[in-house]
Amino acid sequence: xxxxxSPTAAAVEPAPEPVRTPSPDRRRSxxxxxxxxxxxxxxxxxxxxxxxxxxxxxxVATSLKSSSQxxxxxxxxxxxxxxxxxxxxxxxxxxxxxxxxNSLFLSTVSGVLTTLSSAFxxxxxxxxxxxxxxxxxxxxxxxxMMPGIVTLIPIYxxxxxxxxxxxxxxxxxxGLSGAPYLIFLYRQFFAGIPKELxxxxxxxxxxxxxxxxxxxxxxxxxxxxxxFVMSFLAVWGDFIAPNLLLDREHTTLAVAISSGYVNAQGFxxxxxxxxxxxxYVVPVVVIFxxxxxxxxxxxTASGIK
Amino acid sequence: xxxxxxxxxxxxxxxxFVMPWLLGTVLLTIFPLAYAFGISLTNWDGISPGFSxxxxxxxxxxxxxxxxxxxxxxTGLLALVIVPVTVAAxxxxxxxxxxxxxxxxxxxxxxxxxxxxxxxxAALTWKLIFDRDVGAINGIRSLFGLDAVNxxxxxxxxxxxxxxxxxxxxxxxxxxLAALQDVSVEQHEAAELDGASPWQRFLAVTLPxxxxxxxxxxxxxxxxxxxTFVPALLLSPATGPAAITAVPEANRVFxxxxxxxxxxFSRYGYASAMLWLFFVAIxxxxxxxxxxxxxxxxxxxxxxxxxxxx
Numbered sequence: 001x002x003x004x005x006s007p008t009a010a011a012v013e014p015a016p017e018p019v020r021t022p023s024p025d026r027r028r029s030x031x032x033x034x035x036x037x038x039x040x041x042x043x044x045x046x047x048x049x050x051x052x053x054x055x056x057x058x059x060v061a062t063s064l065k066s067s068s069q070x071x072x073x074x075x076x077x078x079x080x081x082x083x084x085x086x087x088x089x090x091x092x093x094x095x096x097x098x099x100x101x102n103s104l105f106l107s108t109v110s111g112v113l114t115t116l117s118s119a120f121x122x123x124x125x126x127x128x129x130x131x132x133x134x135x136x137x138x139x140x141x142x143x144x145m146m147p148g149i150v151t152l153i154p155i156y157x158x159x160x161x162x163x164x165x166x167x168x169x170x171x172x173x174x175g176l177s178g179a180p181y182l183i184f185l186y187r188q189f190f191a192g193i194p195k196e197l198x199x200x201x202x203x204x205x206x207x208x209x210x211x212x213x214x215x216x217x218x219x220x221x222x223x224x225x226x227x228f229v230m231s232f233l234a235v236w237g238d239f240i241a242p243n244l245l246l247d248r249e250h251t252t253l254a255v256a257i258s259s260g261y262v263n264a265q266g267f268x269x270x271x272x273x274x275x276x277x278x279x280y281v282v283p284v285v286v287i288f289x290x291x292x293x294x295x296x297x298x299x300t301a302s303g304i305k
Numbered sequence: 306x307x308x309x310x311x312x313x314x315x316x317x318x319x320x321x322f323v324m325p326w327l328l329g330t331v332l333l334t335i336f337p338l339a340y341a342f343g344i345s346l347t348n349w350d351g352i353s354p355g356f357s358x359x360x361x362x363x364x365x366x367x368x369x370x371x372x373x374x375x376x377x378x379x380t381g382l383l384a385l386v387i388v389p390v391t392v393a394a395x396x397x398x399x400x401x402x403x404x405x406x407x408x409x410x411x412x413x414x415x416x417x418x419x420x421x422x423x424x425x426x427a428a429l430t431w432k433l434i435f436d437r438d439v440g441a442i443n444g445i446r447s448l449f450g451l452d453a454v455n456x457x458x459x460x461x462x463x464x465x466x467x468x469x470x471x472x473x474x475x476x477x478x479x480x481x482l483a484a485l486q487d488v489s490v491e492q493h494e495a496a497e498l499d500g501a502s503p504w505q506r507f508l509a510v511t512l513p514x515x516x517x518x519x520x521x522x523x524x525x526x527x528x529x530x531x532x533t534f535v536p537a538l539l540l541s542p543a544t545g546p547a548a549i550t551a552v553p554e555a556n557r558v559f560x561x562x563x564x565x566x567x568x569x570f571s572r573y574g575y576a577s578a579m580l581w582l583f584f585v586a587i588x589x590x591x592x593x594x595x596x597x598x599x600x601x602x603x604x605x606x607x608x609x610x611x612x613x614x615x
Contacts, residue, residue, distance in 0.1 A: 038405065041404060042407070044413050045401055049412060052418070052474075058430065058441050059429075059430045070438070072438045073471035075443075117325050120325060121504050124319050128318050130315065141336065141586075145587065147528060147531075153341070153563075153567060153576075154580070158336070162361040180325045208502070212322075236423065238423075252424045257425065273433070281422055
């Protein structure tokens with residue numbers, strides 16, 4: 001895998017047959033070409049988007065079907081009238097509210113801790129100097145690539161020995177230590193802030209903590225939103241950690257919807273699975289639509305893009 | 306004298322600030338990894354109080370077990386399908402969306418939407434699409450008079466796994482769209498004046514400018530695919546603790562294998578050796594990535610420009 005990383009090398013390659021003044025003929029054919037290009041583009045977008053959105057339609061449609069509409073040999077494409085009562089069954093067939101509470105609590109606590117801790121550490125990497133900083137930064141970058149599941153299983157083995165399995169303490173510890181990717185995001189953001197900002201504060205004898213908390217943290221609002229949403233959704237969407245580390249009572253919605261909806265014979269209740277999944281995903285979509293603008297800004301501000 | 310006190314205080318501040326992460330890394334990454342390495346040298350079954358040291362026997366067993374190579378091959382095949390398609394499709398879609406297109410924001414949102422669906426819901430959704438009796442795929446087949454297929458068992462379940470994983474293509478689209486904002490407009494215009502076709506401009510201007518971010522995507526997607534676990538587990542016909550052993554052979558990727566060795570077969574030593582070999586492979590891959598890319602990807606903002614100098 002050899003990729004040319006110097007952006008200029010290929011860009012300055014001479015383009016074939018330089019035509020500085022296109023003839024009117026040529027211009028007309030260009031316009032026709034452009035129109036055809038636009039139609040093709042729209043067509044491709046429409047096809048791809050349909051393929052990507054159809055599953056969303058299907059899960060919503062399935063969530064609105066009666067159990068007889070889900071029997072063998074009865075394919076229903078549009079469930080009319082919609083069986084909205086499935087959603088009532090989905091939240092009563094399992095202790096949905098309790099799992100929702102667990103998910104909300106765990107995601108929020110994790111999100112707040114991870115966001116603040118990552119900002120704190122990111123400030124250190126962006127603005128402060130110490131021996132070994134280069135090495136530590138290298139370790140941080142390597143940790144971004146660290147496959148989560150590799151450490152998760154040993155963590156489960158260790159935590160089960162000290163009685164931390166079945167509690168939320170692992171998430172508190174993960175939150176307090178920050179997330180490498182978010183630390184990196186903050187570091188990039190803070191490194192881009194002009195030094196004049198803090199020089200006056202240093203001259204006034206402000207500690208680094210005050211400079212961080214009163215100058216830098218308030219400036220990082222777009223990154224703050226991105227970081228919170230990312231860490232909140234990471235816990236909300238996580239299946240492996242709660243599945244391994246939490247018991248039935250403390251587990252999250254992600255685990256509950258994946259195995260809770262079965263009938264007395266143990267067969268899956270597909271319409272309830274669909275309804276439960278819809279209820280589980282809707283908050284994610286709502287959050288995303290709200291912060292979409294911030295989200296992209298945060299990425300852009302980080303410089304990673 | 307005074308300078309060294311300032312230096313020391315600065316160093317102290319630096320370490321106070323990075324301490325939460327440093328402690329967390331030692332406690333939640335290095336220590337667990339060391340613990341797993343210790344287990345990998347034993348024949349511990351996870352339940353018995355006793356065990357004996359077996360040296361590197363687990364490692365040689367893992368490397369000579371044909372099951373290991375079978376699951377590695379499946380995982381590699383998955384990466385060979387998912388990585389090129391995801392990276393190329395997300396680049397293509399981003400370029401399409403970056404041009405003059407009506408409802409651009411709408412398309413973008415719709416394409417990105419599946420990428421934010423959590424893996425559990427994504428797996429359950431595709432399971433319903435490929436369901437034998439109530440799934441849309443068999444519904445479409447029946448319209449053409451074709452028989453219903455058992456998609457979730459047998460080798461064809463691999464296709465379902467591929468579908469689940471390709472569904473998140475929108476994540477890369479958003480990253481590429483942001484990167485496209487930085488592609489030099491002047492270079493594009495100069496190339497256009499020189500008579501370069503859109504395709505030539507894409508090859509000569511856009512692609513080189515995007516190459517660091519594309520390489521970044523290739524690597525992160527590869528590492529992500531090699532770790533595939535949740536979708537493969539949730540596409541299993543069984544649920545709960547029985548799910549892991551019920552995963553059809555075609556979807557028994559490496560992490561499914563590791564998890565089953567731990568929690569279904571209680572071979573903790575053997576499974577820990579698998580985990581460690583996987584960890585080393587990822588490490589080598591990441592190292593290769595840095596060797597190829599240099600630091601272009603990660604140093605988009607140079608902190609030295611902004612840092613206060615003593």
